[in-house]
Amino acid sequence: MKEQTKPNLLVLIGPTAVGKTKMSIELAKTFGCEIISGDSMQVYRGMDIGTAKISKDEMDGIPHHLIDIHEPDYPYSVAEFQEQSGRLITDITNRGRLPFIVGGTGLYIESVCYGFQFSETGADEDFRQEQFKYAEVHGAEALHHKLEEVDPQSATRLHPNDLRRVVRALEVFHLTGSPLSAQLASQKKESPYHLCLVGLTMDRQMLYNRIEERIDLMLHQGLVEEVTKLMDKGYAPGLVSMQGLGYKEIVSYLQGAYSYEEAVELLKRDTRRFAKRQLSWFRHMKDIEWVDVTDSQNFSANYEKIHGIIAGKFLSNLEYTSKQSK
Template sequence: MNQKQKLIVLIGPTAVGKTKLSIELAKKFNGEIISGDSMQVYKGMDIGTAKVTNEEMEGIPHHLIDIKEPDESFSTAEFQELVRTKIDEISSRGRIPMIVGGTGLYIQSVIYDYHFTDAPSDLSFRNMLEKEAEEHGQDYLHERLRAVDPESASRIHPNNLRRVIRALEIIHCTGKTAAELQEKQSPELLYDTAIIGLTMDRELLYNRINLRVDLMLEQGLLEEVKYFYDQGLKDCQSIQAIGYKELYDYFAGKIDLETAVENLKQNSRRYAKRQLTWFRNKMNVEWFDMSVSNDAEKKFAEISKFIEGKLEIRANT
């Protein structure tokens, strides 16, 4: 029997402190970091996605950052394939792969043995939906999906017609949503995995999110988003990211800047809440509370000890 590859997964809501901790853990465990964020794949979307800077990396290799143009789509299945290849590459170098991020479904798809192609298909139904899209528009089909599978609709952009149709086809053929089918698979972990979750007092986390938005604006978020807006980039997956869609409304003259910033903060807080709910319900996570700021050294020691015990590895001293 082949021994499973070792893998560290560091998850948690936005602004909880994953980036800094991941660098320290990578140094300690001879690791390389794979981004587990669905939006950091896009080139030029740096400030709004809180992308790690070269300086912050401190020489630790990072993967799956800046691999897509902003007008390209990116799916869970593509992420799954790319990350599994990276895990093989990193492991072959005798280093420990680490997935770090907050996009729950993407990370879950990698570490568990999910099969995206198992659901049956119905070509005549698919052709019928394609005709409906031609007659009534893509938004019409997306609204149909939202009515029966709001979770998939929230992830799939209306312009990604192929994925909208596939999600509707799965329900038509099985009577179940894609997420429900995944749960029925009851897959095992593919890797020898230590899953670490960072959490924080809700009010403290929300304050950190609000401060992070203010800092992003100081760093030039408005200019970053305005560049894409002026390029005519719209109706694509990347611009649905929090931090971009709100400011697009401002540039389009739909709302004033103050409202756009407040919407951005509110949407970020709501997203953090959804992230925590997802991780708690879908994954077997060892949680560490990062609320006490002067406790960082102690928490790092606790997390390191957990990794050593779970993966049976020795850290660099």
């Protein structure tokens, strides 16, 4: 049958701090996976603490791809992620392994799952530079307000500090007269893969508590020192990478715009808001099997639920399920 000719693709998504990393390693061991990072920030070398990048020890021997592939001044894009992921999925499948995307960058992951087309809209470099200048003079919030007026859906999805993507959304509207959100909504949403999409969710307050605990841990691990080192190497605050959560706020503290306490509070608030936007993005995606992991202490029960979903989806591929005999 036609469906069976499509390569299998396992995907685990969810908001930041929900517990994707630990779950993904256990699933990868069971189903013979290689993991493709679906996080737009973990591609950058030297940005480890603020991105909650998985360590070699945590990988536990599972191959991981698209981590530490660029320097922080590289303008990584969704189109590049899509192209690289497509090649990796083919390579991993050809090796008899199961490709497994794990992450929280919604547009990146959805673009791979459904083969989005990105090549039709051109560029207007003058317009782009005008928008960056506008943000410099009036602030990121003012530029974000311009996006709200022409494309409220994209404005809801994008953080004001994500200048590159805010400018790109404005540029798409400027060039086509059509909002980026409408163009994304019109994508065919037909997957080139035999997909198993699993989403992790949990009680909102518990998630927010976990986010705050994670940020406290990042600070304890040396987030301020990590950002200082990046700045000392000459990576400018305006870079896309340095606008990421955990970096922009600490840069502002180091430059004297905020006290340490204010920067930490801002980081916690912005990360909570980011998690909310992640969930709203994932909620509009189809085909996701949601698993509530609020009872995070009961890891084995949550794992069994997800194992059952994957085994059910890929049942005809017995090599993936035979490894779990218990």
